[in-house]
Every structure is written in structure tokens, then in C-alpha cells.
Amino acid sequence: MATIRKLEIENFRGIKSLIWHPHPGLNCLIGPGDSGKSTILDAIDLCLGARRTIQIIDADFFELAVENPISITITLGNLGAELKSIDGYALYLRGYDRATHTMEDEPGNGLETVLSLNLRVESDLEPVWSLISDRAQAAAQSRNLSWTDRNNLSPVRIGALSDHNLSWRRGSLLNRLSDETADASVALLDAARSARKSFGVDAEKNLGKALAVVTKVANELGIDVGAKARAELEAHSVSVTAGTISLHDDAGVPLRRLGIGSTRLMISGLQQKIASESAILLVDELEHGLEPHRIIRFLDNLGAKQKEQSLQVFLTSHSPIAVRELAVEQLSIVRSTAEQHEVKWVGDHADLQGTLRLYPEAFLARSVLVCEGASEVGLVRGFDQARVDSGKRSMHAAGTCLVSANGYTNIMSRANAFLKLGYRVATFRDDDFQPPVIEEVDFQLADGEIFTWREGRKLEVELFDSLPVAAVETLLASALEDRSEGEIDSQLRSYSNNLVTLETIRAEVLDGELTPPTRLAIGNAAGGNKEGKKAWFKSVAAMEEIGREIVGRHLEDSDPAFRTAVLAIRKWCINV
Numbered sequence: 416m417a418t419i420r421k422l423e424i425e426n427f428r429g430i431k432s433l434i435w436h437p438h439p440g441l442n443c444l445i446g447p448g449d450s451g452k453s454t455i456l457d458a459i460d461l462c463l464g465a466r467r468t469i470q471i472i473d474a475d476f477f478e479l480a481v482e483n484p485i486s487i488t489i490t491l492g493n494l495g496a497e498l499k500s501i502d503g504y505a506l507y508l509r510g511y512d513r514a515t516h517t518m519e520d521e522p523g524n525g526l527e528t529v530l531s532l533n534l535r536v537e538s539d540l541e542p543v544w545s546l547i548s549d550r551a552q553a554a555a556q557s558r559n560l561s562w563t564d565r566n567n568l569s570p571v572r573i574g575a576l577s578d579h580n581l582s583w584r585r586g587s588l589l590n591r592l593s594d595e596t597a598d599a600s601v602a603l604l605d606a607a608r609s610a611r612k613s614f615g616v617d618a619e620k621n622l623g624k625a626l627a628v629v630t631k632v633a634n635e636l637g638i639d640v641g642a643k644a645r646a647e648l649e650a651h652s653v654s655v656t657a658g659t660i661s662l663h664d665d666a667g668v669p670l671r672r673l674g675i676g677s678t679r680l681m682i683s684g685l686q687q688k689i690a691s692e693s694a695i696l697l698v699d700e701l702e703h704g705l706e707p708h709r710i711i712r713f714l715d716n717l718g719a720k721q722k723e724q725s726l727q728v729f730l731t732s733h734s735p736i737a738v739r740e741l742a743v744e745q746l747s748i749v750r751s752t753a754e755q756h757e758v759k760w761v762g763d764h765a766d767l768q769g770t771l772r773l774y775p776e777a778f779l780a781r782s783v784l785v786c787e788g789a790s791e792v793g794l795v796r797g798f799d800q801a802r803v804d805s806g807k808r809s810m811h812a813a814g815t816c817l818v819s820a821n822g823y824t825n826i827m828s829r830a831n832a833f834l835k836l837g838y839r840v841a842t843f844r845d846d847d848f849q850p851p852v853i854e855e856v857d858f859q860l861a862d863g864e865i866f867t868w869r870e871g872r873k874l875e876v877e878l879f880d881s882l883p884v885a886a887v888e889t890l891l892a893s894a895l896e897d898r899s900e901g902e903i904d905s906q907l908r909s910y911s912n913n914l915v916t917l918e919t920i921r922a923e924v925l926d927g928e929l930t931p932p933t934r935l936a937i938g939n940a941a942g943g944n945k946e947g948k949k950a951w952f953k954s955v956a957a958m959e960e961i962g963r964e965i966v967g968r969h970l971e972d973s974d975p976a977f978r979t980a981v982l983a984i985r986k987w988c989i990n991v
């Protein structure tokens with residue numbers, strides 16, 4: 416099957432300039448709204464689709480500048496014999512180095528033989544398709560792909576309205592599914608009632624192979640078509656036109672009446688069965704019309720889990736469910752500036768695979784706060800909830816997501832990966848153990864931000880040292896709900912050389928004042944050892960409650976330095 420090796424777009428809609436080298440298999444484009452994801456799919460569709468003309472308007476030109484022509488060039492590799500024919504395309508065959516993404520004007524040793532197809536639209540709004548090469552230009556020659564080859568290469572697009580593919584019409588999937596043909600003209604000469612009856616019998620003979628495939632695909636995808644799909648005339652048709660013959664279930668109900676999600680699933684299943692020169696599939700807004708479990712099924716059907724993929728798929732999505740089901744090698748992020756667009760490959764950062772599984776929503780965010788661990792994630796979440804309850808803006812509304820690095824040793828690699836992918840990134844960590852200074856300096860020089868507690872302190876020490884006595888008492892009571900008094904008393908003694916016990920703490924609470932050594936001992940005991948073992952609140956849920964119910968309620972009465980640190984993180988999260 417032909418595979419897109421390179422896509423070049425100039426002056427098309429919101430894209431002034433883009434060069435992208437997509438991968439074989441599945442390419443999922445994610446990124447902020449209006450970043451150009453759907454425009455990329457449109458560009459592929461318009462350039463490679465089997466059309467004799469397209470409707471272009473001034474608004475399709477970048478910033479309405481019609482004096483700058485629209486140019487879309489697709490370089491195709493993995494060519495079949497017909498496309499590498501010396502008789503047909505010799506002057507246009509070129510050589511492509513997949514390792515360096517460089518092009519030679521002639522095929523050569525160690526290079527893949529490719530064809531480059533260009534769509535150009537000038538201010539007259541007339542589209543012109545042509546194969547390109549320096550040799551052809553020098554010889555003043557120009558030609559397009561043959562119509563047969565264009566039909567074979569034409570991608571299938573699954574959008575909100577794709578049910579035309581469930582009828583036998585020009586360019587539809589069913590027409591590509593087999594070499595069988597159906598002639599509806601004889602049946603349509605009779606009265607509508609007898610035509611339906613007679614054609615149904617003829618269709619079983621003429622389209623049996625295709626109908627068997629449709630039935631098999633529907634059963635595999637859990638789409639009910641009864642015992643066997645049928646081909647019948649549409650009742651509303653009064654002339655022999657494209658789309659007169661369409662798929663029905665065994666009760667005679669047209670399959671075009673399936674829901675959007677079922678239609679998309681059916682079309683993706685049929686595309687898998689097509690044996691043609693092209694196997695390029697375009698899916699805009701993957702999750703549209705599908706429940707979560709059907710999103711997963713849809714991705715499976717698109718080859719997301721296959722090592723040897725039969726399709727090259729280009730899809731867009733805003734669904735964390737879809738993102739979670741993919742590998743980092745299947746994700747690309749569209750970034751835009753005023754002058755150019757860039758597609759960043761997440762596969763360059765293989766260490767993000769675990770983050771992808773646990774925090775898929777982070778890849779759909781604008782800003783990412785990489786926290787040292789679950790405690791920090793929970794605290795920031797809880798404090799955000801407290802602010803929202805008081806009528807303030809949520810960090811989620813600002814497009815910020817939290818990610819746990821599972822330890823200070825991982826925090827910079829994870830943060831730098833997100834930074835290189837174009838996200839706004841900050842880190843939030845304890846200060847009892849630090850990453851290498853040079854890594855944090857480089858991160859800050861690249862516009863990353865770093866939030867830490869005061870020198871040498873960890874989260875639990877900050878909490879118990881900074882919160883008012885009433886809040887400390889509440890925290891201690893919460894810890895005692897899950898642990899025995901003996902266990903906590905033993906930890907307190909261990910971290911204070913037997914100077915602080917539960918009894919001394921309770922006595923100080925009664926006096927309304929906790930001494931600095933007592934606060935330090937409680938904080939160290941609550942934080943556990945270096946690995947976080949025996950920690951009192953080492954879960955997202957536990958620290959989320961603390962952030963919401965304790966820090967949120969007592970922040971104004973807390974230590975000023977603690978209050979400043981918490982509010983600085985909050986300010987970054989809501990992007991102000």
C-alpha cells in the first residue's frame with residue numbers, strides 16, 4: 416500500500432507553513448483547539464482524493480492573502496508496481512532517504528522510490544494537481560496521476576457524515592470492496608414495489624461477496640444487521656443515480672440509519688478489508704458519537720494494537736480515553752506560531768509512556784505541573800477545589816493538568832519532555848532531596864518554572880510547621896483514624912530522640928501553642944522515611960482532602976512563607 420512519507424502545506428487556511436513526516440500505521444494528532452489538526456486532514460483529503468475539482472474560496476487562503484498560492488504536496492512511498500512503472504511515471508520517480516528525510520530528484524541506491532503529488536491553487540481559485548520533479552520541470556513537462564491511480568490512492572474519510580460509504584456509489588468503500596457490480600436500471604423500470612422485490616433477489620447474486628464481508632465485519636464489531644446484510648433499492652429513489660443501491664439489514668432497514676458511532680465503526684471495519692493500492696484513512700474527532708468502550712474498539716479496528724498495520728491512519732482527538740489507549744509512538748502534537756506550524760512526535764520521549772497511561776489528560780492540556788509525587792498532586796487538586804468552592808476559577812478551566820513523577824529522580828526528565836513538546840511546564844517538589852542543579856537551571860532557562868518548599872523541607876514538615884494549631888490537631892486526628900496511637904507515638908519518639916510524644920503534643924495543643932521542635936517532629940514522622948514508607952498521607956485522595964478541607968480553610972492563618980508558596984503555585988496553575 417502507498418504510504419505518506421512527507422506532507423508540505425503552504426498558505427492553507429490557518430497554516431502558513433508546515434512540513435511533517437508522518438509515520439506508517441496510526442498517527443493521532445492532538446493539540447489545542449484551532450491549532451490546525453483538522454486542516455492537516457483536509458489538506459491530505461484535498462490533495463490525494465479522487466476529485467476532478469474542489470470548491471476553494473478566499474477564506475481558504477492563509478489570512479485571506481490570495482496573492483500567496485495554496486500549495487499542498489504529498490510524497491508517497493511504499494509504491495506498488497503500477498506507480499513505479501517506468502512507462503507511466505519515469506520522469507517523476509524520485510529517491511527518498513527515510514533516515515534523514517532528504518529527497519533526491521532521481522531514485523538511487525539505498526533510497527526509497529517515491530512520487531510527489533502537488534495541489535496548487537492561485538488567486539483564480541482553480542485547483543491544479545500535478546506530479547512534481549526537477550527533471551520534469553526542466554523538460555517543461557507536467558502530468559497528474561492517472562484517474563485509476565487516483566481512485567486507488569484516494570483516502571477514506573470518516574467524519575460526522577460518512578454514511579455515503581454504505582451505498583454502492585462512485586468512490587464509496589463498497590465499490591472498492593470487490594469487483595462485483597450491480598445494475599439497478601432494469602429493476603427501476605418496473606414499479607417501485609416490484610423493483611424492490613426483484614432487485615433484492617438479483618443483488619444476492621451480484622453482490623454476494625461484498626455482502627458476506629459486510630455481515631462478517633458487522634458481527635465482529637457488535638453491529639446488529641441480523642442474519643445477513645442485504646443490498647436493496649432505496650425506497651425514495653425515483654431515478655438511476657449514485658446511491659440508489661445501499662446496505663440494509665435482514666429486516667430491510669437501511670444501515671445508513673445506524674447511529675454515528677456504529678456507522679464509523681462499520682466503515683473502519685470495511686476499510687480494513689479493502690485490498691487496493693491505498694489504505695489511508697482519515698478520522699476527524701475520533702470520539703464523536705462513541706461511548707468509551709466503543710472508542711477502544713474503534714482504535715483496535717484502526718490497528719492501534721497491531722505490530723504490522725495494514726492502514727496508515729490520520730486521526731484527531733480530544734479524548735483522554737483515546738490517548739490512554741495509544742502508544743507514545745502513535746501520538747503527535749500540533750503546535751502553531753504566527754509564521755509556521757510544527758508537528759512534534761511524542762515518540763521521541765519514550766519515558767512518557769507510563770505518564771500517558773496514568774495521566775492521558777495531561778497530553779491534552781495547555782500547561783503541565785509535574786509534581787514530585789502523589790502527595791503534591793493531591794494537595795494542589797484539593798486546594799484548587801477549595802478555591803472553586805469559594806467562587807474562584809478552576810485550574811482545569813485554565814487548561815492545567817497535574818502529573819506525578821513518582822520521585823524527585825524522575826521529575827526533571829518528565830518535565831523536560833513535556834517542555835520540548837511545547838507545553839507550558841513547571842515542577843513542584845520537596846526540598847529535602849534535589850535533582851542536579853544544572854538540570855533545573857537549564858529547565859528554567861528554557862522557560863520552565865520550579866516550585867519548592869523552603870530549604871531542606873518536605874511537604875509534611877511544611878504543613879505541620881506552618882498551619883495553625885487547630886489545623887494540626889485535625890491532621891493528627893486524621894492520622895490516628897488509620898494508625899494506632901502506639902505506632903504514631905513510636906514514630907514521634909524516633910524522629911525526636913524521645914523528646915516528643917503524643918502526650919506532649921496534646922499538652923501543647925491544650926495550651927494553644929506548638930513549639931518548633933514539636934512541629935518538626937510531627938512533620939518528619941508524618942513524612943516517613945526517604946522512600947515514603949510509613950508516611951501518614953501518601954495518597955492523592957488523602958492529600959486532596961487535606962488541601963481542600965484544611966489548607967483551603969486555614970491558609971490565611973498559616974505561616975506567611977507557606978501561604979506565599981501555595982498561592983504562587985495556584986497563580987501559575989490558573990495562568991495569571
